[in-house]
Amino acid sequence: xxxxxxxxxxxxxxxxxxxxxxxxxxxxxxxxxxxxxxxxxxxxxxxxxxxxxxxxxxxxxxxxxxxxxxxxxxxxxxxxxxxxxxxxxxxxxxxxxxxxxxxxxxxxxxxxxxxxxxxxxxxxxxxxxxxxxxxxxxxxxxxxxxxxxxxxxxxxxxxxxxxxxxxxxxxxxxxxxxxxxxxxxxxxxxxxxxxxxxxxxxxxxxxxxxxxxxxxxxxxxxxxxxxxxxxxxxxxxxxxxxxxxxxxxxxxxxxxxxxxxxxxxxxxxxxxxxxxxxxxx
Amino acid sequence: xxxxxxxxxxxxxxxxxxxxxxxxxxxxxxxxxxxxxxxxxxxxxxxxxxxxxxxxxxxxxxxxxxxxxxxxxxxxxxxxxxxxxxxxxxxxxxxxxxxxxxxxxxxxxxxxxxxxxxxxxxxxxxxxxxxxxxxxxxxxxxxxxxxxxxxxxxxxxxxxxxxxxxxxxxxxxxxxxxxxxxxxxxxxxxxxxxxxxxxxxxxxxxxxxxxxxxxxxxxxxxxxxxxxxxxxxxxxxxxxxxxxxxxxxxxxxxxxxxxxxxxxxxxxxxxxxxxxxxxxxxxxxxxxxxxxxxxxxxxxxxxxxxxxxxxxxxxxxxx
Amino acid sequence: xxxxxxxxxxxxxxxxxxxxxxxxxxxxxxxxxxxxxxxxxxxxxxxxxxxxxxxxxxxxxxxxxxxxxxxxxxxxxxxxxxxxxxxxxxxxxxxxxxxxxxxxxxxxxxxxxxxxxxxxxxxxxxxxxxxxxxxxxxxxxxxxxxxxxxxxxxxxxxxxxxxxxxxxxxxxxxxxxxxxxxxxxxxxxxxxxxxxxxxxxxxxxxxxxxxxxxxxxxxxxxxxxxxxxxxxxxxxxxxxxxxxxxxxxxxxxxxxxxxxxxxxxxxxxxxxxxxxxxxxxxxxxxxxxxxxxxxxxxxxxxxxxxxxxxxxxxxxxxxxxxxx
Numbered sequence: 001x002x003x004x005x006x007x008x009x010x011x012x013x014x015x016x017x018x019x020x021x022x023x024x025x026x027x028x029x030x031x032x033x034x035x036x037x038x039x040x041x042x043x044x045x046x047x048x049x050x051x052x053x054x055x056x057x058x059x060x061x062x063x064x065x066x067x068x069x070x071x072x073x074x075x076x077x078x079x080x081x082x083x084x085x086x087x088x089x090x091x092x093x094x095x096x097x098x099x100x101x102x103x104x105x106x107x108x109x110x111x112x113x114x115x116x117x118x119x120x121x122x123x124x125x126x127x128x129x130x131x132x133x134x135x136x137x138x139x140x141x142x143x144x145x146x147x148x149x150x151x152x153x154x155x156x157x158x159x160x161x162x163x164x165x166x167x168x169x170x171x172x173x174x175x176x177x178x179x180x181x182x183x184x185x186x187x188x189x190x191x192x193x194x195x196x197x198x199x200x201x202x203x204x205x206x207x208x209x210x211x212x213x214x215x216x217x218x219x220x221x222x223x224x225x226x227x228x229x230x231x232x233x234x235x236x237x238x239x240x241x242x243x244x245x246x247x248x249x250x251x252x253x254x255x256x257x258x259x260x261x262x263x264x265x266x267x268x269x270x271x272x273x274x275x276x277x278x279x280x281x
Numbered sequence: 282x283x284x285x286x287x288x289x290x291x292x293x294x295x296x297x298x299x300x301x302x303x304x305x306x307x308x309x310x311x312x313x314x315x316x317x318x319x320x321x322x323x324x325x326x327x328x329x330x331x332x333x334x335x336x337x338x339x340x341x342x343x344x345x346x347x348x349x350x351x352x353x354x355x356x357x358x359x360x361x362x363x364x365x366x367x368x369x370x371x372x373x374x375x376x377x378x379x380x381x382x383x384x385x386x387x388x389x390x391x392x393x394x395x396x397x398x399x400x401x402x403x404x405x406x407x408x409x410x411x412x413x414x415x416x417x418x419x420x421x422x423x424x425x426x427x428x429x430x431x432x433x434x435x436x437x438x439x440x441x442x443x444x445x446x447x448x449x450x451x452x453x454x455x456x457x458x459x460x461x462x463x464x465x466x467x468x469x470x471x472x473x474x475x476x477x478x479x480x481x482x483x484x485x486x487x488x489x490x491x492x493x494x495x496x497x498x499x500x501x502x503x504x505x506x507x508x509x510x511x512x513x514x515x516x517x518x519x520x521x522x523x524x525x526x527x528x529x530x531x532x533x534x535x536x537x538x539x540x541x542x543x544x545x546x547x548x549x550x551x552x553x554x555x556x557x558x559x560x561x562x563x564x565x566x567x568x569x570x571x572x573x574x575x576x577x578x579x580x581x582x583x584x585x586x587x588x589x590x591x592x593x594x595x596x597x598x599x600x
Numbered sequence: 601x602x603x604x605x606x607x608x609x610x611x612x613x614x615x616x617x618x619x620x621x622x623x624x625x626x627x628x629x630x631x632x633x634x635x636x637x638x639x640x641x642x643x644x645x646x647x648x649x650x651x652x653x654x655x656x657x658x659x660x661x662x663x664x665x666x667x668x669x670x671x672x673x674x675x676x677x678x679x680x681x682x683x684x685x686x687x688x689x690x691x692x693x694x695x696x697x698x699x700x701x702x703x704x705x706x707x708x709x710x711x712x713x714x715x716x717x718x719x720x721x722x723x724x725x726x727x728x729x730x731x732x733x734x735x736x737x738x739x740x741x742x743x744x745x746x747x748x749x750x751x752x753x754x755x756x757x758x759x760x761x762x763x764x765x766x767x768x769x770x771x772x773x774x775x776x777x778x779x780x781x782x783x784x785x786x787x788x789x790x791x792x793x794x795x796x797x798x799x800x801x802x803x804x805x806x807x808x809x810x811x812x813x814x815x816x817x818x819x820x821x822x823x824x825x826x827x828x829x830x831x832x833x834x835x836x837x838x839x840x841x842x843x844x845x846x847x848x849x850x851x852x853x854x855x856x857x858x859x860x861x862x863x864x865x866x867x868x869x870x871x872x873x874x875x876x877x878x879x880x881x882x883x884x885x886x887x888x889x890x891x892x893x894x895x896x897x898x899x900x901x902x903x904x905x906x907x908x909x910x911x912x913x914x915x916x917x918x919x920x921x922x923x924x
Contacts, residue, residue, distance in 0.1 A: 003485050003488065004485060006485070006487060006488075007485035007486060007487040007488070010487035010491075011398055011486070011487065013390075014390050014393055014394045014398060015394060015398065017386070017387060017390040017391065017394070018390060018391040018394035018395070018399075018407075020387060021387050021388070021390075021391045021411075021457060021461075022391070022407055022410060022411070024454065025410055025411070025413065025414045026410075028414075028417065028422070028425060029413070029417075031425070031429075032421065032425065050675075051675075052668055052671050052672065052675075053671075078321075079321050079324055080321075081321075082317060082318050082320075082321025082322070082324075083318075083321040083322050083324055083325060085318050085321070086318045086319055086321055086322030087322060089318075090315070090318060090319065090322070091322060099326055100322055100323070100325050100326055101585070102582060102585055103325040103326045103328070103329045104325045105581050105582075105584075105585050106329055106577070106578055106581045106582065107325060107328065107329055108581075109508075109511050109515070109577045109578075109580065109581040110329075110332070110515070110574060110577055111514070111515025111516070111517065111546055111573050111574075111577060112515065112517060113515070113517040113546045113549050113550055113570075113573070114332075114336070114515075114549075114570050114573055114574055115332075116549075116550075116553075117336065117549060117553065117566070117567060117570045118331075118332045118335055118336065120553065121335050121336075121339050121567070122331070122335055125558055126335075130704065131704070142328060142332075145324075145325070145328070146325075149325065173311055174315075175311050175314050175315065199416060200416070202418075203416075203417075203418025203419070203420070203421070204418070204419075205418075205419070205420045205517070205518045206517040206518060206546075206550055209550055209553070209554065210553050210554055214687060214689055215667070215688060215689040215690050215691075216671060216674075216687065216688045216689070217657070217685075217687050218657065218674065218678060218685040218686065218687065219657065219685050227687070232418055232420045232518075235420050235421070235424055236420055236423075236424075236518065236522075237690075239424050239427060239428070239522075240427075240522070240816075240817045240818055240820060240821050241664065241667070241690055241817060241818040241820050241821070242668075242820060243668060243819070243820050243823070243840055243842075245820075247428070250424065250428075254421045254424050254425070257418055257420070257421060258417060258418065258421050261416055261417070261418055262413060262416055262417070264416075265412060265413060265415075265416035266409075266413075269409055269412065355811070356808070356811060358785065358808050358809070359785055360694075360785045360791065360794075361806075361808055363808075368811065431828075432828050435828065435829060440777055440779055440829075440831065441779050441814065441825065441829055441831075441832070442825075442828070442829075443814060443825065521817075525814040525815075526784075526814060526815040526816070527811065527812050527813055527814045527815060528811060528815075529811040529812045529813075530811070531812070540812070541812065541814050543815070551784055551786075551815070551817065552784070552785070552786060554691045554692070554695045554786070556694075556698055558698075558702055560698075560721075
């Protein structure tokens with residue numbers, strides 16, 4: 001009887017604590033939504049800031065984030081998928097491979113500000129790209145690399161052995177097999193990982209602090225060597241450095257950033273679940 | 282193909298030549314691709330080596346030119362040449378400790394709930410929700426902390442709302458998805474036989490979880506905690522906005538949590554923009570970066586070793 | 601959630617390769633080569649630093665005290681010269697001067713003198729630093745609206761910020777700990793406050809801020825925290841003060857002297873003891889568009905904007921009283 005009591009109490013407590021974790025998630029997202037949705041308007045999304053940034057919109061920041069995300073994709077995808085293919089198809093079980101895996105795990109764990117430091121030292125100063133979209137994209141790309149590699153490798157490994165065996169037995173080369181049999185079936189999984197990684201890159205502030213972000217630019221960037229405004233940095237600036245900044249606009253900016261990142265996460269999850277259901281194997 | 286017929290013999294040299302050319306071309310292409318892929322594979326090692334080398338190169342003067350006693354000093358005041366790293370280390374450790382103390386019980390319990398007690402519909406709903414939490418940008422959480430959490434903490438009686446505790450609270454929620462997800466995997470990997478055996482012997486569900494499943498998942502849980510710590514210690518923007526950024530070592534005791542602190546990450550973020558390239562301040566900030574790198578490197582390498590030792594039996598990928 | 605610690609499947613079977621197809625990966629090698637050669641393109645693209653025939657924005661960076669003024673100037677200048685863009689960034693006086701020395705900005709805003717170290721670095725780099733006074737700023741000491749303390753001497757303020765006075769009752773207020781708010785060390789305002797208030801202008805004095813001082817990213821950070829914290833004390837340029845949300849302390853140079861509130865008038869006349877000049881620094885004599893912009897800033901039109909924002913304008917190097 002006492003065991004049953006303990007069981008009941010334990011169940012109740014565990015559920016309560018879990019609620020303590022899950023309910024705030026709703027609260028946070030809902031709170032930002034509630035306070036920020038009032039600021040959303042066509043003008044807010046398409047106009048540049050005015051009056052010392054206390055009025056107008058955040059269009060340059062949104063565009064800047066889009067540019068940086070594209071740049072991150074270009075920087076991270078080819079290298080990431082290549083590395084994933086290597087690990088899944090070519091790597092043997094030896095010390096080199098273990099070292100590579102260790103490197104990937106560590107790259108994933110490096111704090112984003114350390115990536116920012118590296119980006120500053122390497123791209124901005126040493127390679128003399130200056131604070132630019134190029135430097136920012138490369139920095140973000142490096143940061144996104146481990147995510148892309150890891151999820152792409154999972155996706156590739158999930159393709160059944162039989163596909164490869166049959167293809168090879170029919171006379172295809174290893175690369176032909178990968179290119180025509182493995183990659184197409186791994187593609188949704190790879191895309192999931194890429195979108196997740198890009199979503200995280202879009203929301204990061206620390207790596208772009210000294211590599212690309214600008215407080216206020218009167219014009220849009222004209223080349224990859226220009227600085228740009230970006231949403232995460234813009235939110236940081238307007239919430240801590242602009243006097244007379246209406247709170248609604250701050251929440252609005254936070255909402256736009258959160259929506260962009262969350263929608264990418266959601267899209268990735270949808271692709272993943274849809275794929276799981278449709279899978280023939 | 283009859284290689285001995287007259288027509289065949291006539292064009293054989295041409296065909297052979299054609300074939301040889303094709304093979305050379307395609308063999309060469311395949312050669313390039315395979316080596317590009319190999320190179321991509323190595324890139325991870327190259328990159329991390331490059332990062333470490335660069336940090337070392339720019340941060341070395343910190344440890345070569347500044348006597349260790351100064352680095353261990355209790356004042357961090359760069360414009361007067363006071364390079365005491367102690368307050369910064371202290372700030373990072375305090376905030377991370379607080380985050381761990383909050384996040385581990387919450388995270389483990391939630392993982393247990395989702396894995397063992399929750400009905401399927403809840404699992405379907407909450408697992409993506411927790412992933413959503415992982416997706417919320419840190420600056421957004423920092424902003425929310427600055428606007429709503431800090432005043433709340435002050436209402437609780439703290440001298441100011443910008444404290445280590447506020448930072449720990451935010452960090453805890455940011456580390457939760459990591460802890461929950463990995464603990465969940467660890468619990469999932471516990472063989473059915475263990476659970477069934479316990480239940481067959483008459484254990485209640487709680488007894489089975491507490492005495493059988495959790496201990497069996499112990500190594501995975503340790504890894505989850507370590508990675509959560511790694512996540513917390515590396516966070517920048519959220520702590521920068523709510524911890525007050527005071528490079529101070531308060532007196533030991535519970536009250537220390539309700540004092541402002543300054544983390545290593547926030548220090549780099551706040552000060553790097555100002556420094557002239559090549560100045561001592563520049564080098565010392567890279568030195569702080571080295572410390573951060575080494576700490577996370579140690580945590581991640583240890584976790585990797587534990588994975589190898591513990592072994593994971595789950596076969597499928599994350600698809 | 602990406603889990604880097606899941607198990608792996610066994611490697612797939614390998615067979616010797618024979619034929620393949622053309623690879624798009626040569627493009628990758630080409631791209632890599634391009635990446636290394638890129639800096640050359642950028643160097644060619646940049647116009648000369650002093651801006652004759654600019655095809656890029658004027659880079660204006662530095663003091664947060666000046667940043668809103670700089671922004672107002674940039675926006676106003678755009679009205680009269682739409683083809684010239686001016687990019688404005690904050691970051692602190694130290695940041696601006698450092699960037700000037702690194703060669704990445706044209707105009708560095710600063711709320712403090714250039715330091716000896718910085719002058720030495722400039723000399724070693726062969727840069728001829730030019731200093732232009734563009735406004736005068738009174739530094740206000742602020743407390744919460746409810747705080748009963750109305751006046752303080754410079755010595756008391758120094759003691760408070762150095763950590764020697766820690767409770768409000770020691771200066772006539774209620775019994776509560778004093779929460780110190782300050783700017784970051786890269787802020788010119790911070791350095792000015794350190795040298796002129798904390799150290800009382802004494803070069804031999806080596807006092808520094810108390811370690812428990814909260815370092816806020818900007819003056820906005822200081823006022824935000826001050827508004828919700830009854831026990832906080834802070835400092836900021838007069839241009840940032842909002843009397844509906846914070847109280848300004850009257851300051852006396854000595855315990856005997858008159859307690860003067862900061863204002864454009866008292867700063868201009870010198871009665872208020874904590875007033876400083878705000879500067880723009882350039883590398884070398886400015887020419888072309890940059891020179892024209894600077895001229896405009898120092899003109900009555902530019903200085904009227906200074907007055908609008910709560911700073912003390914200067915015209916022709918002399919203090920001037922503008923109608924507010």
